[in-house]
Amino acid sequence: MISRRDFLQVGMAASALVGASGFGNWARLAAQQALTQDQLLEFQTYGNVSLIHITDIHAQLKPIYFREPSVNIGVGGNKGAVPHITGADFRKAYGIADGSPSHYALSAGDFSSLAKGYGRVGGLDRVATVINAIRADRPDAILLDGGDTWHGSYTCYHTQGQDMVNVMNALKPDAMTFHWEFTLGSDRVNEIVENLPFAALGQNIFDAEWDEPAELFPPYTFFERGGAKIAVIGQAFPYMPIANPGWMFPEYSFGIRDEHMQMMVDEVKAQGADCVVVLSHNGFDVDKKMATVVKGIDVILSGHTHDALPEPVVSGSTIIVPSGSNGKFVSRVDLDVRDGKMMGYRHKLIPIFSDVITPDPEVAKLIAEQRAPYETAMSEVIGQTDSLLYRRGNFNGSWDDLICDALISERDAEIAMSPGVRWGPSLIPGQDITREDIWNVTSMTYGEAYRSEMTGEFLKVILEDVADNIFNPDPYYQQGGDMVRTGGLGYRIDISKPQGERISNMTLLKTGEAIDPGKSYVVAGWASVNEGTEGPKIWDVVENHIRKQGTVTVQDNNSVDVVGV
């Protein structure tokens, strides 16, 4: 069905993305000369249908830095498979030159120097320019938002997502699915969704009481494009009430529900769909498994795990397209749909280099309006950083190290725990840390920083439980986050072992003593999913800590010993 020729065309698109820059062209001027908006947008229109995919924006309206992970270990059948290769290995696999724009956009390594050269990425005004350019080629291109849109910033928190709703509406999406949106609480989600001018999809969003599909979230919608009937089925994040506080949206139940997905695929085909697209917030490995379990899906637009790949991954006759996070990428997928089949595709992952792509003036104005009431509070400089602050990585990130330090010192704790979320932009050495920057990595509707006593035995239970959410060899049991970050606590993890046997050598770093299962330790953490958690807000804890430090320096973290890779 997909010809060799189409694979080659995909390869060409990928090399267009790589651009002309060679190793060492790190000065901003060089970056700008080497890369133009036309190059980023260059695309030979193909077939009769265009999809535009953006996902996991996490309310990043403005350009940011975002470092991709250097540690992202795959397990089971995904060991060594993309997206579980990083850094130089990733660049080698895709033929990406060191120091090139693609190196900077897609992989870790030399991040701080490359960031100085290539500048910030993202910004929804730049995204608007890219979407408009695609629509100029193909006026009826279908814009699909994979969710995690109404969460993750100072303005999003204070407007309960309204800033993102207003700006996204201006981009005119055709459909959307969901994850962190539900942490606004079901009343607020219902209120927004009832007034959305596009489809809010989720075949796996069920009424919890009746275990029936929730009326507000239809499973799919159809688009007539280029003489073909395209079905788009939504798949929300399956583990919302487990990974996030279920008490905030008790009326809803989720789950993977792949039997129901198969029913929906069969149903849309019976209604004449020529092409079946799944707009998914499963996470990449779950999507890859689902493509083998559910028959008849042509395209999965993949979100949640924040992976960005320069080519789709082909599983059977399904192509899987992951499009990154934080507004850093837009995917364009052109399809040739004829005679009731997807005959071929052409794909390009477009990195949003904010210094190269001209902002769309209308959307830029709209963003400025959303931010204006909060600009003074957000822009206050709290401190500076000497270190690269980033979040992504299976076991730690320097932002989380800083947050754990803040919890230990501000909450007078022996051990700190910070959730293994994958959102949150990076800061490069020498940057000011503003209040907005702190909120970008901490903002949530359950940001209370608790202080509690936990036994050594219970700490192990937590580490084992979270580790199995990441390293269970069956992707359907993975929740798509990273390991809970620990401060003041070191451990060894053997990822090849089953739950209960992965964690050993737990050490209280302050004293170097082994953690005693029977002893209680004072633990500070945040983002508990339990109702009624009390404590100061994490962003205030972090702000107070940084203010005292003035200039922040984060040491390399060697407290987690990883074996069994």
Add this chain to the structure above:
Amino acid sequence: MQLTRRDLLIMGSVGMATAALGVTPALASLTDDEIAKITGGAEVGAGDLSVTAPEIAENGNTVPIEISAPGATMVAVFADGNPTPNVVTFKFGPLNPTHAASTRIRLAKTQNVVAIAQMEDGSFQKASANVKVTIGGCGG
């Protein structure tokens, strides 16, 4: 102390469940014993019988499960990690149009939901689904 006593009890109970992993074989053999009582030691095969359950329970106290058993006259369901594994037995008459049933069950910890069906010809089928019960809390 910001976590409530109730939260700690909830978390503690999961902890105990995990700590109790060592006794799983004993509980699993309870299920095997119950199955042997039904089948009388006859061979158990696989077929159209299926158990549908969430991969990870949203709430271990009320887990929705569904069985589909075309051609079966009886289906017995067991939770092999619960102290009392017997959950429910469904009987289907000849005029039953779907041979399917659903209910909600309580699962003490991560375990298998096992179904044994007796078919119209007297033979037996077995199917199971693994359901994980987790403390959760760290989604990306």
